Amino acid sequence: MLPGVPLSDLRKVADRASQMLVNVRESMLAPHPRKKSPVFTTSQVAALCRVERKKVIYSWDKPELGLPPGIANNRTREFSLAETRVWIDKLGPFIKRPDGTKGKKIAIGNFKGGVAKTTTAMTLAQGLSLHGRRVLIIDLDPQASLTALTGTLADSEVEEEQTVLPLIYGEEDDVKYAIQPTYWDGVDLIAASAALFSAEFYLPFKQSKDPHFEFWNVLNKGLEPVLEEYDVVIIDTPPALSYMTINAFMAADALIVPTPPSALDYASSTQFWNLFADLADNMKGLVPDVEQKRYDFIHVLLSKVDSSLASTHAVRDWINRTYESFVLPIEIPTTTVTASAAAEFGTVYDISKYDGSNRTYQRAREAYDRFAEMIDQELVALWQAQKESA
Structure with a gap:
């Protein structure tokens, strides 16, 4: 047998590496959908919107504002990323991209x-x-x-x-x-x-x-x-x-x-x-x-x-x-x-x-x-x- 590593062995290594990555990822990440976006507290939503916390508390009871109320969790509330982005869109100070302009x-x-x-x-x-x-x-x-x-x-x-x-x-x-x-x-x-x-x-x-x-x-x-x-x-x-x-x-x-x-x-x-x-x-x-x-x-x-x-x-x-x-x-x-x-x-x-x-x-x-x-x-x-x- 010739010394060294034949090219055919590389496929074995590649297959083992792929399987190991799958195993590692599956052990670290939750089942499908394996990655989950974070949730945000009332204070975090307020900080992202650049407003005081009490304004968020005041706003979630105003249906006319169309803001998601989040989910009550003990003495606070949690908001999903999608809900948080709605708050940012409604209350945040960020200037929107003008009509007629491109990304x-x-x-x-x-x-x-x-x-x-x-x-x-x-x-x-x-x-x-x-x-x-x-x-x-x-x-x-x-x-x-x-x-x-x-x-x-x-x-x-x-x-x-x-x-x-x-x-x-x-x-x-x-x-x-x-x-x-x-x-x-x-x-x-x-x-x-x-x-x-x-x-x-x-x-x-x-x-x-x-x-x-x-x-x-x-x-x-x-x-x-x-x-x-x-x-x-x-x-x-x-x-x-x-x-x-x-x-x-x-x-x-x-x-x-x-x-x-x-x-x-x-x-x-x-x-x-x-x-x-x-x-x-x-x-x-x-x-x-x-x-x-x-x-x-x-x-x-x-x-x-x-x-x-x-x-x-x-x-x-x-x-x-x-x-x-x-x-x-x-x-x-x-x-x-x-x-x-x-x-x-x-x-x-x-x-x-x-x-x-x-x-x-x-x-x-x-x-x-x-x-x-x-x-x-x-x-x-x-x-x-x-x-x-x-």
């Missing part, structure tokens, strides 16, 4: 894995939904981590027809066929699976056969018909400069780059910007009007920040000096809350009640809340500018 597309990108790219996409979607927004999340990564965060296993629960592949192949003209609801009210999903790898072969092949084919513009065209239905489209990209990443970047109105303040991640981020700049230069030869491409904003988000590490302060300074105004004045800390939530295929927003230190939970939650609020304010400003220029 904005935000790509979350970085060419290195493990930088909290997928967590950033999911928490931003959840946070914006709590501002009354309707959000579509698109998973373009064959690893399907964003899909997993919605409680869906790509290898056993996602068919090719639920991904963007029919759009890529030209079998569909827009992405409506692939949109599915998630456990989180206000957030819909276009899922991913390992089948997305085939797009990396099909797009250049089609381009070589058809000089009029615009491989970089497929996703952009497919999203256009849904931009009146959603306030925000958030696109989670693969950790590589792939054809799918190019489609996401060319379709996006804005870009967010999560970057942990570690030396290795900082070094990797320089490669991201160099490759991104090379892409822009190369696209000039393919797209005559590429110079007209403008991003409404580009943000570098400091993620997975561990302030207890001495190196964090130095690398943070490097990042600020390098990216200057691109750096958001918000940092996402690494905490036991985020770690425990990730271990259960969730985020801080999935936690109804944290068993550990409330101070630790609030520190993590407040960072994501501030991040979502800042992005929401930018979206409102862009919509208003769009309406005024119409």
Whole structure:
């Protein structure tokens, strides 16, 4: 027998890994629907609506307001996420997207894995939904981590027809066929699976056969018909400069780059910007009007920040000096809350009640809340500018 590991053994490992993931997920998550959105107390609903608690108590007994009363639970009441979003819509101070304006597309990108790219996409979607927004999340990564965060296993629960592949192949003209609801009210999903790898072969092949084919513009065209239905489209990209990443970047109105303040991640981020700049230069030869491409904003988000590490302060300074105004004045800390939530295929927003230190939970939650609020304010400003220029 020849030494080493034959390729045939890889299938055995893959099968065991898939089964183990199913077992782990089933042990951590409740039966179908396996993921459940959190419930909210009266105080939490008031905080999300930016009103005093007594106003919520006063309002739920007013049928003319059309507000769901929740369910009495001992001395308080509990509200589902869907009910809470009704309260936010009715009482919240958030400016709605003006008629005649379209939703904005935000790509979350970085060419290195493990930088909290997928967590950033999911928490931003959840946070914006709590501002009354309707959000579509698109998973373009064959690893399907964003899909997993919605409680869906790509290898056993996602068919090719639920991904963007029919759009890529030209079998569909827009992405409506692939949109599915998630456990989180206000957030819909276009899922991913390992089948997305085939797009990396099909797009250049089609381009070589058809000089009029615009491989970089497929996703952009497919999203256009849904931009009146959603306030925000958030696109989670693969950790590589792939054809799918190019489609996401060319379709996006804005870009967010999560970057942990570690030396290795900082070094990797320089490669991201160099490759991104090379892409822009190369696209000039393919797209005559590429110079007209403008991003409404580009943000570098400091993620997975561990302030207890001495190196964090130095690398943070490097990042600020390098990216200057691109750096958001918000940092996402690494905490036991985020770690425990990730271990259960969730985020801080999935936690109804944290068993550990409330101070630790609030520190993590407040960072994501501030991040979502800042992005929401930018979206409102862009919509208003769009309406005024119409």
